Amino acid sequence: MTWTVTVKKKAEKQFRKLPVGVTKALFRLLREIELYGPYRNNWQNYGSLGKNRFHCHLKKGHPTYVAVWEIREKEIRLVEVTYVGTHEKAPY
Numbered sequence: 001m002t003w004t005v006t007v008k009k010k011a012e013k014q015f016r017k018l019p020v021g022v023t024k025a026l027f028r029l030l031r032e033i034e035l036y037g038p039y040r041n042n043w044q045n046y047g048s049l050g051k052n053r054f055h056c057h058l059k060k061g062h063p064t065y066v067a068v069w070e071i072r073e074k075e076i077r078l079v080e081v082t083y084v085g086t087h088e089k090a091p092y
Helices: 009-015 020-036
Strands: 004-007 053-059 065-073 078-086
Touching: 004 009, 004 020, 009 078, 020 053, 020 065, 020 078
Parallel strands: 004 078
Antiparallel strands: 053 065, 065 078
16 A cells, blocks of 8 residues: 655745755655655655654755655545755754
8 A cells, every 4th residue: 555645835935946956856756655655764764753754865965855754644644845955954
């Protein structure tokens, strides 16, 4: 059974400003979350930000780009991406 991934409006706006390589990495991440779930240990600097909240690096270097997502409903399998952008402005 797959997971449903949604993206908050704020994250959609941030997504439009990303470089092409980071956009491709984000699409790969979203697809992996859909297929295999929100626990993505295979991504760089993946980690928990508290209960049901996670992040990982999409591109390392300067600037570093990150994605932040939350599990909204485990029974329904719903994940919401809340932030995509530079590490400096990440909400954690």
